[in-house]
Amino acid sequence: MATIARRPAPQPRAHPARPSGARNRSRGARLLGALCGSRGIFWQGVAAAVALGASAVVSLLVVPADAAQGDVQRLMYVHVPAAWTAYLSFAVVAFASAAYLRTGRVHWDRLAVAAAEAGVLFTGLTIALGSLWGRPIWGAWWTWDPRLTTTLVLLLVYAGYLAVRGLPDNPDRGARWSAVVGLVGFLDVPVVHLSVVWWRGLHQPATVLRPGTPTMAGSMLAALLLAVLAFTLLWAYLVAARMRTERAAQRTRRELLSAPVRRGVQPVAPVADLVATAPTPQGAGSHG
Amino acid sequence: MGGAGGFRHVVRRRTHPTCRIDAHAACLDGVTRVFGQQPALVRVRLVVRPGEVVLLRGTNGSGKSTLLRVLATAVTPTHGRGCVFGHDLVTDRRDVRRLTELVGHQTRLYGDLSAAENLRFVARMHHADPALVPAVLEQVGLLEVADERTRGFSQGMRQRLAMARTLVRAPSLLLLDEPYAGLDDQAGSLVHALVAATIRRGGAAVLASHDDLVGFAADRTVTLAAGETVVVPQPSLLSAAPGGLT
Amino acid sequence: MTGEALALAAKDLRLELRGRHAVSTVLPFAVTLLVALGLALGPDRPLLRQVAPGLLWITVLFAAVLATRRSYELEGEDGALEGLLLSPADPAAIFLGKAAALSVQLLALEVVLVTVMALLFGLPLAAAPVALALVCLLATVGLAAIGSLFGVVAQAARTREGVLPLLVLPAAIPLLVDAVRATSLALEGRDVTGWLGLLLSFDVVALAAGTLLYGYLVED
Structure with a gap:
């Protein structure tokens, strides 16, 4: 009993004044922290805006139009980067989900949810831009091409990821649920792709536009790389900003949690008191 | 693996300076549990x-x-920690589950x-x-209906059957809600029998009840108010049943 | 762990036999769905024969969602899932037990459905009975694994009924594609080894993922 009586009543671990785990953070966590600080987010936003502006000028005015497709082909400079960020989000969701389940550290969950929401945005954008591009080129808004189908499944997985988060009354459990969905989706999507490739293979060769073929002019490739860079910066900015709001939301929850403790009566009776007021415990022998 | 291994991360930062394997059947150290945004327990120590x-x-x-x-590991503390016979409530769930039995509001029967x-x-x-x-069914007075489906059972019969589960399992920490x-x-004395059997095994029992205990007395009463433990003087309870647990 | 999984599977099957939910609800639903799909497509027999594998597996998919929900409903009725969780069994054993019971139920359902389809749509079942049986077996195991994994979410979040199909259907898309293609080829008497391999690898991944991840879903 003495060990207990000596120990002062612990502060609730969630006390907002003391960010938990600040002492022994890994290098990755520190880097994430720097990128998600308000200054880090600001500069990411500036970088993204500059790169997007430059990319818009280059892809619309500098690069020549495609010989075969005309100006429509300029959609490539947004469609391909959008697809890249969509798949980047997906990989990050899977990695962060695994890391969260493994370590239980909330910053991984914040990263996963931020990447998932960015993923919804960019996957939707990819599909919409692809449809716009496909209509004049293929003559159809949609074709059951492996890449298109896989991207659509990706969107459904993200929908599931975000849908399960808020279901349980325990936010940690919601985070674990969505992490499981993110991981299962990560395992699932390659199989979807393979299945559709095989499926198509038995009917007709897949009609895929291959924007990255070596036949592309050097200036087009450079413009594409610039666009990819710009979208990646935009993605990083959105993810970092979203992580920041998620952290604020978590802090607010903790704030609410500690409110009754501050407001209420003397919170905890020391265990020693409980023991002291109890009558002498009867030994096991006297029972029964 | 899923259960215990899945929460391995917690081991690194949690030790138990306050929980002693030899001395404590169960202990809670500053346990807070929040449902949504509503705290159900606030920094409970026990x-x-x-x-x-x-x-x-x-x-x-x-x-x-x-x-x-x-204590039964059915819900995880949002903050704080606890143990049952030296096993952590979060990291050693399976060990805790081997030792505890919770008889709660739900009887967990398949109709x-x-x-x-x-x-x-x-x-x-x-x-x-x-x-x-x-033998256990006879003890709880349900031997005649042993082969009937439990869908038709009354609440009392279901409760008896839930207690029969405790007799089959012989847990070291008995939790009765x-x-x-x-x-x-008549069945009220069954509670006494369960508690007495657990104590005889060297275990412990925690009961939550509005009713007076039938035929035995608690060693200690802990009162909870708005999720926090408070200490109250408790003269009447013990004097009401001077024989203690017999 | 095996013992607990088997005990759980036996319990689930016994409950199913007594409750007759599959016979009284899932089967009539599935047959009705088949008939409705057939009517929607019209009496063109060659067309029906061509799309029959797709209809079969769509029906099985919906039936699997229903059976999964039922399986976890029984656990939720009186807090029984909590009882399973509070037993010292590995959560993986609960996952495997439920997946096994679901597999058996779905296989029984598929036998009936395939027979009904053969009669209604004029399928040449005799073309490759072994290949067909293997396709059914492998697709069912994967489907049951997904159902057993995500059924917990439906049980714990009873107010949101739509969440189970939202999780199960995207995860089952590869199964659907593989099973439909393999069934079509088997009915044409062609080789389906590659597709069976794909189904088998899906099953292995689904069972492994479920075994590893189930605890995270079911624990509070």
Whole structure:
């Protein structure tokens, strides 16, 4: 009993004044922290805006139009980067989900949810831009091409990821649920792709536009790389900003949690008191 | 693996300076549990020693059930930690589950299985001896209906069957949540028998009840108010049943 | 762990036999769905024969969602899932037990459905009975694994009924594609080894993922 009586009543671990785990953070966590600080987010936003502006000028005015497709082909400079960020989000969701389940550290969950929401945005954008591009080129808004189908499944997985988060009354459990969905989706999507490739293979060769073929002019490739860079910066900015709001939301929850403790009566009776007021415990022998 | 291994991360930062394997059947150290944004338990500290019977008192919604469910590892503490016979409530769930049995509001029966089949299933899941089932059913007075499906059972009969599960399992930490609800007087003494058997094994019992205990007394009463433990003087309870646990 | 999983599977099957939910609800639903799909497509027999594998597996998919929900409903009725969780069994054993019971139920359902389809749509079942049986077996195991994994979410979040199909259907898309293609080829008497391999690898991944991840879903 003495060990207990000596120990002062612990502060609730969630006390907002003391960010938990600040002492022994890994290098990755520190880097994430720097990128998600308000200054880090600001500069990411500036970088993204500059790169997007430059990319818009280059892809619309500098690069020549495609010989075969005309100006429509300029959609490539947004469609391909959008697809890249969509798949980047997906990989990050899977990695962060695994890391969260493994370590239980909330910053991984914040990263996963931020990447998932960015993923919804960019996957939707990819599909919409692809449809716009496909209509004049293929003559159809949609074709059951492996890449298109896989991207659509990706969107459904993200929908599931975000849908399960808020279901349980325990936010940690919601985070674990969505992490499981993110991981299962990560395992699932390659199989979807393979299945559709095989499926198509038995009917007709897949009609895929291959924007990255070596036949592309050097200036087009450079413009594409610039666009990819710009979208990646935009993605990083959105993810970092979203992580920041998620952290604020978590802090607010903790704030609410500690409110009754501050407001209420003397919170905890020391265990020693409980023991002291109890009558002498009867030994096991006297029972029964 | 999923259960215990999945929460391995917690091991690194949690030790138990306050929980002693030899001394404590159960302990909670600053346990807070929040449902949504509503705290059900707030920084509860509690120690239960082997051989002890602890009675939890408190109004509806004061956190009694949540406290029992935390000890049974059915809900995880949002903050704080605890242990049962030296096993951590979060990291060593499976060890805790081997030792505890919670008889709660839900009787956890399958309506389309008979009383005996329900108990045999429990025995198989807990590595207990299914041959105990007839004797246990007799003990709780349900031998005549052993082969009837439990869907038609009254609340009292279901409660008896839930207690029969405890007899099959023989846990070291018995957690009873309103055990007298729905029971007649005769069955009330069953609670006493369960607690006495647990204590005889060197275990401990924690009960939450609005009713007076039938035939025995608690060693200690802990009152919960709005999720927090408070200490109250408790003269009447022990004098009411001077014989203690017999 | 095996013992607990088997005990759980036996319990689930016994409950199913007594409750007759599959016979009284899932089967009539599935047959009705088949008939409705057939009517929607019209009486063109060659067309029906061509799309029959797709209809079969769509029906099985919906039936699997229903059976999964039922399986976890029984656990939720009186807090029984909590009882399973609070037993010292590995959560993986609960996952495997439920997946096994679901597999058996779905296989029984498929036998009936395939027979009904053969009669209604004029399928040449005799073309490759072994290949067909293997396709059914492998697709069912994967489907049951997904159902057993995500059924917990439906049980714990009872108010949101739509969440189970939202999780199960995207995860089952590869199964659907593989099973439909393999069934079509088997009915034409062609080789389906590659597709069976794909189904088998899906099953292995689904069972492994479920075994590893189930605890995270089911624990509070």
